[in-house]
Amino acid sequence: MNVINELGVLAIATRLQRLAEQIRKDGLLIYKAHGLDFEPKWFPVIYTLHVKPVLSVVELSAEIGYSHPSTITLLKELETQKLIKSGKDKTDERKRLVQLTEKGQALITQMKPVWQVMIAASTQLTDTQNNLMKAMEEVEQQMELQSFYQRAKVIMAAKALS
Amino acid sequence: MNVINELGVLAIATRLQRLAEQIRKDGLLIYKAHGLDFEPKWFPVIYTLHVKPVLSVVELSAEIGYSHPSTITLLKELETQKLIKSGKDKTDERKRLVQLTEKGQALITQMKPVWQVMIAASTQLTDTQNNLMKAMEEVEQQMELQSFYQRAKVIMAAKALS
DNA sequence: CAAATATATGTAGTTGACTACATATATTTG
DNA sequence: CAAATATATGTAGTCAACTACATATATTTG
Numbered sequence: 001m002n003v004i005n006e007l008g009v010l011a012i013a014t015r016l017q018r019l020a021e022q023i024r025k026d027g028l029l030i031y032k033a034h035g036l037d038f039e040p041k042w043f044p045v046i047y048t049l050h051v052k053p054v055l056s057v058v059e060l061s062a063e064i065g066y067s068h069p070s071t072i073t074l075l076k077e078l079e080t081q082k083l084i085k086s087g088k089d090k091t092d093e094r095k096r097l098v099q100l101t102e103k104g105q106a107l108i109t110q111m112k113p114v115w116q117v118m119i120a121a122s123t124q125l126t127d128t129q130n131n132l133m134k135a136m137e138e139v140e141q142q143m144e145l146q147s148f149y150q151r152a153k154v155i156m157a158a159k160a161l162s
Numbered sequence: 163m164n165v166i167n168e169l170g171v172l173a174i175a176t177r178l179q180r181l182a183e184q185i186r187k188d189g190l191l192i193y194k195a196h197g198l199d200f201e202p203k204w205f206p207v208i209y210t211l212h213v214k215p216v217l218s219v220v221e222l223s224a225e226i227g228y229s230h231p232s233t234i235t236l237l238k239e240l241e242t243q244k245l246i247k248s249g250k251d252k253t254d255e256r257k258r259l260v261q262l263t264e265k266g267q268a269l270i271t272q273m274k275p276v277w278q279v280m281i282a283a284s285t286q287l288t289d290t291q292n293n294l295m296k297a298m299e300e301v302e303q304q305m306e307l308q309s310f311y312q313r314a315k316v317i318m319a320a321k322a323l324s
Numbered sequence: 325c326a327a328a329t330a331t332a333t334g335t336a337g338t339t340g341a342c343t344a345c346a347t348a349t350a351t352t353t354g
Numbered sequence: 355c356a357a358a359t360a361t362a363t364g365t366a367g368t369c370a371a372c373t374a375c376a377t378a379t380a381t382t383t384g
Binding site: 011012013014015016017019020021022023026027029030033065066102117118120121122124125126128129130131132133134135137138139140141143144147149151152153155156157159 | 173174175176177178179181182183184185186188189191192206227266269277279280282283284286287288290291292293294295296297300301302303304305309310311313317318319321
Binding site: 175176179180183218219221230231234254255256257258 | 357362363364365366370371372
């Protein structure tokens with residue numbers, strides 16, 4: 001077994017990160033080609049608020065699967081873009097309720113056809129023999145079953161016996 | 163077609179990044195469990211210098227597939243750990259030649275059995291129905307054939323005709 | 325009902341990669 | 355052979371996520 005395989009596994013994230021960077025850059029270009037001023041990283045927030053119009057920061061974070069500080073950063077950017085607005089929840093003063101502005105809603109209407117194109121293009125990219133999305137999900141499942149560390153421990157124990 | 167698919171594609175990198183973070187953390191623990199003071203991110207540099215004992219910074223960057231500034235950062239860390247050493251190339255004063263120290267070589271000997279365990283564990287994790295490594299390679303190939311942006315353009319053009 | 329605990333938000337600093345730019349040396353070419 | 359170009363290295367700053375910690379408000383419990 002070639003030790004470089006281990007490199008391969010540890011390097012997956014780096015490679016995917018690069019791929020993702022490229023996809024984000026192209027995403028930005030695609031929006032621009034349609035005359036739209038929108039960054040791909042804003043999509044999860046905007047789309048979620050489109051589907052669930054009023055959410056607190058933590059609810060939104062949970063929906064998009066990000067940490068709440070990451071979400072707060074995105075919300076700041078979107079607020080300066082005037083695409084979202086927010087205010088205190090009157091029944092629970094801890095909560096800040098976030099929602100789209102009219103400008104945000106109008107932008108979504110313009111973006112919808114672009115999203116369709118993006119979906120078609122990204123499906124072309126990822127729907128190969130080993131589907132990347134499915135592979136991801138499978139590995140996440142494996143990790144949940146047993147972590148990398150736990151697996152290593154079991155393998156070590158087995159080796160010690162033989 | 164559900165628009166959230168697009169989120170899925172753009173979110174791949176984030177998810178993979180998290181997975182990679184977890185794997186790195188566990189990797190650190192596995193080294194520690196063996197009494198070794200080594201960070202997973204150092205592996206590409208150390209292993210490459212093990213196979214190709216003397217390399218310049220740019221040669222090394224190319225081997226591990228990182229940008230040269232990223233490589234320089236790793237080399238700095240490894241130099242403070244006294245795992246590598248470096249000096250000017252006498253025939254080409256621009257080049258800095260990098261190599262393992264004795265300490266570095268001794269550490270590799272200690273790490274080799276640990277790498278075997280890591281390879282076995284990570285193979286368990288990623289060798290599922292849709293193999294993650296292969297999926298990655300396939301998507302990289304697709305991107306080389308035609309970028310996300312180009313694909314979107316073609317799809318848009320086709321739409322305009324219909 | 326006061327104290328302890330839980331929840332919501334926010335700030336600061338970290339991580340591991342990157343790009344853009346600056347500088348030093350080597351090589352090529354008019 | 356001097357000027358232009360190419361290569362090698364290094365520095366500074368960016369990016370998109372994170373964790374750890376701090377604070378404010380709400381809820382639960384002895």
